[in-house]
Amino acid sequence: MSASPKLQGRTLSLDDVADLARGCAFLGSGGGGDPHTAFMEIEAALADGNVIELIDVTSLPDDAFLAPCGWIGAPTISAEKLPSGREALQGLRRLESISGRRVDAVLPVEVGGSNGLAALVLALRAGVPVVDCDGMGRAFPESQMVIFNIRGQKACPAILTDDKGNCVVLETVDNVSEERLARSVAVTLGGSCHLIEYSAFARDMKANALRGTISDALAIGRSIRIAREGGRDPFEALFDALKASRQFDKAGVLFDGKIVDLKRETRNGFSVGRAVIDAFGGGQRLEVEFKNENLIARLNGEVRALVPDIISILDRETAETIVTECLKYGQRVKVVGASAPQALRSPQALAVLGPDAFGLPGPYRSIAELNGW
Structure with missing residues (x-):
């Protein structure tokens, strides 16, 4: 397996993560899951001295191997079915075993809701950076509703893991089939599980991913907090941040x-x-x-x-x-x-x-x- 590249990016503080969680919740359009549980996982990991490095996709060599990740299932179930904390890393290691190489960085498959923080949780456990991009610029209910699919990337191998240690690897004929089978697996595994899909080299992500969306979410969340702290209208601050994002x-x-x-x-x-x-x-x-x-x-x-x-x-x-x-x-x-x-x-x-x-x-x-x- 190849070694991960040494990259310099921006280190995210706990305050940054709190702002990011607020921005991801907004961009989720109501979905993607409540960021609260993911935030608590990140808070505990940062308290142990771990760091989150956010990097731009253009800083990666073209042959760097990237893994988009998130959770699949009904948000109402994920609010009650807490993760064990082992799901994401188990899925990542299985992907590495299948591909025969290390994952160099991770990114959220969708920047909305709790899934916007999922890559940070995995990055902390795996010791890799997070790439400042995603596949949706928001959240969608089905996994083929992603820019990677629209631009011709393959979803599989898709790797689903649950809190009990179960791991399911999917190889399907197309990306719609991957969604349908992954959804069925998620229901069988209790209604919610971790999913790694659309893994690809950095050259593909440079061409296809929606760039800067994590930074946008962070700016959105920060604008609301700073406005409230200063006694200003948080909605006006939100709209200013959205306008500045251009997306x-x-x-x-x-x-x-x-x-x-x-x-x-x-x-x-x-x-x-x-x-x-x-x-x-x-x-x-x-x-x-x-x-x-x-x-x-x-x-x-x-x-x-x-x-x-x-x-x-x-x-x-x-x-x-x-x-x-x-x-x-x-x-x-x-x-x-x-x-x-x-x-x-x-x-x-x-x-x-x-x-x-x-x-x-x-x-x-x-x-x-x-x-x-």
């Missing part, structure tokens, strides 16, 4: 109100449901449908935001994102929309992760067009 620059408040109805169930390995939010003065109602992630927002029946654009429900005072498994009746919220990265809005991408892929009414119209931003 998520069209953003604004879609609705302000209180959750008056909530339907949520776990179905086929997904958390599926709907949140109904009424305006405080009455007369206006926003309905948000989700499948792990928030997919569509309708104001009095009229579409105001549609996948792949980001729809996140935030506490109206703190601007903390409320992920789908934490939504509750009576919460006072602001629903915020933001444009998805341009790479996710091409015709090729929309065929994989646009409204038609979820059986939603199309065609896709951007959040800027729908709201006149």
Whole structure:
């Protein structure tokens, strides 16, 4: 096996990780899992003297071997089924055994929610850096809904591991089959498990990955914290950070109100449901449908935001994102929309992760067009 390259990057502090968790929750569009448990794992590892190094993909040699990772399953289950802490490293070592070489760095398969922190947890356990990129620029419910698939990378070998030490390696004929089989395995393993997929050389990630998304998430989370500490409006700070990111620059408040109805169930390995939010003065109602992630927002029946654009429900005072498994009746919220990265809005991408892929009414119209931003 080859040795990992020695690279200089940026070392992330615990405060950085807290800001990153806040930003990842927002970019998750309600999904990707609650970052709380992953943050606690990282906090414990940093307290033991370990460090997280964040590097740019361009700093890697083309033949560096990279492993995207995350968790697959229903967020409602992952909130209750805590990890053992061994899953990710077991999967990484199995990948290395199959490929015959060391993994040089890791990255999140999606930067949204808890999965945005999953690569940091694995990096700390494996002693490798984290690459500042991901495959979605947000979170999506199905693993083929990723830029790596859209741009022709192969998902397999896909390696699933659970808290009991089970390990399943998938080799499939295509990436859609990988999602279906991985989902079935996740259900069998208790509804949630760790997944390593779309491993590739750095030359492929340089061409295909969405770059700088971890830095964007960190800046988003930091902006909210600093605004609150300074007594300023955290939503204004959030929109400034989104605009500065350039990837998520069209953003604004879609609705302000209180959750008056909530339907949520776990179905086929997904958390599926709907949140109904009424305006405080009455007369206006926003309905948000989700499948792990928030997919569509309708104001009095009229579409105001549609996948792949980001729809996140935030506490109206703190601007903390409320992920789908934490939504509750009576919460006072602001629903915020933001444009998805341009790479996710091409015709090729929309065929994989646009409204038609979820059986939603199309065609896709951007959040800027729908709201006149």
